[in-house]
Amino acid sequence: EQLPVELHKVRIVQKLFLKPIDERYAAIEKGGYNTFLLNTKDIFLDMLTDSGTNAMSDNQVASMLQADDAYAGSQSFYRMEAAAREVFGKQYVLPVHQGRAAENIISQVFIKKGQVIPMNYHFTTTKEHMELNGGKVLEIYTDEALKIKSDEPFKGNIDIDKLKAVFAEHGSDGVAFVRMEASTNLIGGQPFSMQNLRDVRAVCDENKSMLVLDASLIGENAYMIKQREEEYRNADVKDILNEMCSYAELVYFSSRKVSSTRGGAIVVNDEELYLKMRDLLVLFEGFLTYGGMSVREIEAMAVGLLETCDDTVISQSPSFVKYTVDSLDAAGIPVVTPAGALGCHIDAKGFLPHIPQRDYPAGALASALYIISGCRGMERGTISSVRNENGDDILADVELLRLAFPRRVFTLSQTMFVIDRVKWLYENRELVGGLEWVDEPPLLRFFLGKLKPK
């Protein structure tokens, strides 16, 4: 067995709370069996997300002290712009307050009503923004993508034949653009290969269509290309990442994920594309040199973007995810394999076969794991889905509990604690029942909705 090792030392720490089980039970009841509604004072290991929770480096924290407060023309912005140009290889850098703000602007500018947007897989906020602007999301993943147990190294690939069929059916004018998400978040953080990205580019060229890359988890996708795609075995993550971006006209990202801080950006090389977005940026986000971020965050983002390209830094989260996935898999617990980026994804349908999907097994599993361990994961299943025109739930393709590994946050013993508790819950899985809604918001219901045991 290969144990992961922390390639950093801990110099600032934060106290955790491992409360008695009845207090956790009361907390989840108060939070409507929704882990988003818990207070971290009731949480032991917070594995909800990596968004804004990756550990900061000494250099990032130091950089925040030299921040230049200015409404316009801040030197902090120019430092971040230089880092973004270097990392993504694009000249125009449009800062935004977080990833979904980029999605708002891109959707408003590039989607006409009735157009389709083919992609490897959707993300929750991405889909809402696209649909608000009259677009329709088409997921054209490969046959392997949704299989829980698989050896396929690139389950995030687009199916090229399906992509060609989309253009044949809708024509170039009917397609707003093609979107690739680096490490498809909702289906287990699965990467795509460079070869697949090149093939997607070729289809875009044939059809004169734009390729948009969601780079929120690009560092990990690049790292897995290095590990899994022969041609890149000896390449630097930085060069892989740069090459990935070279195939897309437009790259956007949530900096809360990619660079360990806050904010985000849209980067392009084409001046015409830049000008189409520029004025909306000022309207929604703030001036061009801060985009809704504080200058301190912009400084830390600049340093974080460069650190994302460091093979040592970027290897950390995937190696802890892999250890967790492989340990649970070896114990016969259904998890998404191979291990991907971001977190360990437990298959709730396989874990809780006695709970029908309409009773939200992934949400039930998230609540149960919190109650028995104090570990908070995130439901990534039907609660995170939407209802159709008739008001019926659209059952999610996969019903997952995501245990996120923010970069360089958890130690190996904490990881072992989580593995041990998941094993205990699996042995006692008949204790867990389904959930039903008490209060269901109409938009992005998984964030603020409340449920109860059915």
Ligand code: F0G
């Ligand atoms: N795109 C992807 C692939 C993401 O994973 C996220 C956020 C966004 C866009 C939106 O960025 O949150 O900065 O507005 N993912 C977080 C998560 C929320 O927990 O997986 P944002």
